[in-house]
Amino acid sequence: MPLVSSTPLLEAARAGGYGVGAFNVHTLEMLQAVVEAAEETKSPLILQSTVGTVRHLGPDYLAAAATAAADRSSVPIALHLDHCTDFTMIVQCIRAGYTSVMIDASMHPFEDNVRQTQKVVEIARAAGVNVEAELGKVGGVEDDIVVAEHEALMADPDECAAFVERTGVHTLAPAIGTAHGIYKGEPRIDFDRIRRIAGTVSVPLVLHGGSGIPEEQVKQCIGLGMSKMNVATEIRIVFSDAIKAVFAANPGENDPRAYMVPAKQAVKAAAAEKMRMLGAIGRAAEHR
Numbered sequence: 001m002p003l004v005s006s007t008p009l010l011e012a013a014r015a016g017g018y019g020v021g022a023f024n025v026h027t028l029e030m031l032q033a034v035v036e037a038a039e040e041t042k043s044p045l046i047l048q049s050t051v052g053t054v055r056h057l058g059p060d061y062l063a064a065a066a067t068a069a070a071d072r073s074s075v076p077i078a079l080h081l082d083h084c085t086d087f088t089m090i091v092q093c094i095r096a097g098y099t100s101v102m103i104d105a106s107m108h109p110f111e112d113n114v115r116q117t118q119k120v121v122e123i124a125r126a127a128g129v130n131v132e133a134e135l136g137k138v139g140g141v142e143d144d145i146v147v148a149e150h151e152a153l154m155a156d157p158d159e160c161a162a163f164v165e166r167t168g169v170h171t172l173a174p175a176i177g178t179a180h181g182i183y184k185g186e187p188r189i190d191f192d193r194i195r196r197i198a199g200t201v202s203v204p205l206v207l208h209g210g211s212g213i214p215e216e217q218v219k220q221c222i223g224l225g226m227s228k229m230n231v232a233t234e235i236r237i238v239f240s241d242a243i244k245a246v247f248a249a250n251p252g253e254n255d256p257r258a259y260m261v262p263a264k265q266a267v268k269a270a271a272a273e274k275m276r277m278l279g280a281i282g283r284a285a286e287h288r
């Protein structure tokens with residue numbers, strides 16, 4: 001089927017009490033790996049690219065690869081631009097065929113965040129594209145956005161409700177204690193805050209920093225009303241480790257397929273595991 005907007009995927013997930021995995025891919029093999037995991041487990045899927053990867057590969061290449069994957073696939077697939085602060089890039093990605101975009105103006109005061117998000121919602125609406133925005137500040141490093149732990153701010157439930165109402169945004173990423181990158185120890189997730197936000201906001205909620213959150217905590221977040229989980233660092237690590245293992249065993253290897261195939265298998269296994277954790281397996285059937 002063609003690429004779909006992430007809106008119906010996430011609304012179905014919210015209604016069904018499960019989560020959709022959103023995976024940041026950086027190469028063709030990573031993209032194919034998560035698509036194969038979704039296909040084999042019959043899970044809905046959101047492919048994501050960071051701003052850095054869009055600059056690295058080009059929005060047209062990424063959209064073309066995702067479109068080819070979706071056309072061959074029986075499961076619904078959306079293509080999302082993660083954490084973008086640049087309005088021009090958002091427009092370029094929508095033109096290239098992205099079906100979902102994130103405007104991240106969370107580093108600005110509330111009113112600026114509202115204005116910037118409103119502007120993106122307006123242009124995305126005409127293209128049928130989903131818009132995600134962030135409130136509060138998710139800690140850690142995401143490409144060139146760096147938020148120190150002491151600067152990470154939790155989202156306020158009343159502000160979340162006002163923000164969604166004023167912007168018309170389709171999905172909201174409230175900062176609730178998770179962070180980008182790898183956790184030192186267990187993440188300190190504010191579950192009560194998730195419950196309060198999910199109670200005041202009608203749109204699907206997004207869990208950022210999904211790498212390394214223990215299974216029980218993932219399930220709690222989903223059970224409390226989060227519908228999308230972003231996974232980036234973890235699949236980058238398994239991809240790179242598999243390549244390193246090939247070169248450790250055979251330093252003279254020079255056939256890219258010899259190291260890309262095991263790297264792809266590693267990403268596929270890790271992605272399928274997240275889909276299981278999220279309760280997404282078999283849920284693609286809801287979108288026929």
Ligand SMILES: [Zn+2]
Binds near residue numbers: 142
């Ligand atoms: Zn994020």
